[in-house]
Amino acid sequence: xxxxxxxxxxxxxxxxxxNRSDRFKLAFHLFICSYCRIFDKQNxxxxxxxxxxxxxxxxxxxxxxxxxxxxxxxx
Amino acid sequence: MPDTxxxxxxxxxxxxxxxxxxxLVRVPERDIAKDLVQDTFVTALRTKEQYRGELSEKNxxxxxxxxxxxxxxxxxxxxLAPSFSNDEDVEYDPFDENGFWIKDSRPQEWSTDxxxxxxxxxxxxxxxxxxxNKQHKDVFAMKYIEGLETEDVCKELSISSSNYWVLVHRxxxxxxxxxxxxxxx
Numbered sequence: 001x002x003x004x005x006x007x008x009x010x011x012x013x014x015x016x017x018x019n020r021s022d023r024f025k026l027a028f029h030l031f032i033c034s035y036c037r038i039f040d041k042q043n044x045x046x047x048x049x050x051x052x053x054x055x056x057x058x059x060x061x062x063x064x065x066x067x068x069x070x071x072x073x074x075x
Numbered sequence: 076m077p078d079t080x081x082x083x084x085x086x087x088x089x090x091x092x093x094x095x096x097x098x099l100v101r102v103p104e105r106d107i108a109k110d111l112v113q114d115t116f117v118t119a120l121r122t123k124e125q126y127r128g129e130l131s132e133k134n135x136x137x138x139x140x141x142x143x144x145x146x147x148x149x150x151x152x153x154x155l156a157p158s159f160s161n162d163e164d165v166e167y168d169p170f171d172e173n174g175f176w177i178k179d180s181r182p183q184e185w186s187t188d189x190x191x192x193x194x195x196x197x198x199x200x201x202x203x204x205x206x207x208n209k210q211h212k213d214v215f216a217m218k219y220i221e222g223l224e225t226e227d228v229c230k231e232l233s234i235s236s237s238n239y240w241v242l243v244h245r246x247x248x249x250x251x252x253x254x255x256x257x258x259x260x
Contacts, residue, residue: 003170004170004175005174008244012244016225035176039251043247045185046200046254049196049197050200050215050218050219051222053201053219054096054097054219056096057096059112067112070113071117074117074120
């Protein structure tokens with residue numbers, strides 16, 4: 001298996017369980033390829049950072065107030 | 076009666092930030108993102124009689140936000156006529172013809188993994204996400220900000236699951252490279 005396929009499996013494995021054959025192929029490739037090992041690790045970091053974005057920015061008190069007013073006026 | 080009840084008085088507190096962060100994946104300007112969130116709430120309030128409870132309150136609000144975002148880009152395109160596409164996707168392929176990493180594209184270790192918590196990393200991440208094409212942004216917003224399951228993302232975007240994985244693979248390769256280049260280790 002080459003690195004292109006391995007990184008595709010790595011991306012998939014971070015989100016769902018691979019079938020037995022893919023799991024084995026990926027594990028073997030990661031064992032022999034340090035670049036894909038780095039990719040695998042960094043991909044997981046990126047996922048965690050992306051998930052953290054769901055509450056990264058917050059509405060300010062003024063913005064919330066203006067939303068409240070807008071909602072009130074349209075009800 | 077729907078199983079799920081709408082609770083408009085708690086929308087701002089419960090979903091405001093989440094919707095804002097979703098919108099910010101698609102539009103870089105905070106003011107516009109905030110207006111889109113406002114539009115979403117106002118539209119939701121006006122159409123709340125149509126809510127049947129098939130979706131959770133949260134997913135229903137995100138659905139409305141997505142249609143607001145679509146509308147926004149439609150209008151913007153009209154203003155920008157003749158249309159100039161901002162979404163040209165420069166194909167990034169770090170692999171050679173045999174599928175192995177090209178020398179210059181090989182992933183490098185990042186200085187420290189704890190740095191992921193730092194806000195500088197998030198700042199670079201945001202910049203790198205702004206560089207992705209529309210479809211990649213949609214996938215990331217739905218999957219990671221809204222927290223949809225893969226099969227629901229596929230349904231929303233009318234793509235097959237193999238398309239989904241090709242898309243995410245490509246987007247991740249691009250994002251990783253951009254982070255490595257722009258994030259000073």
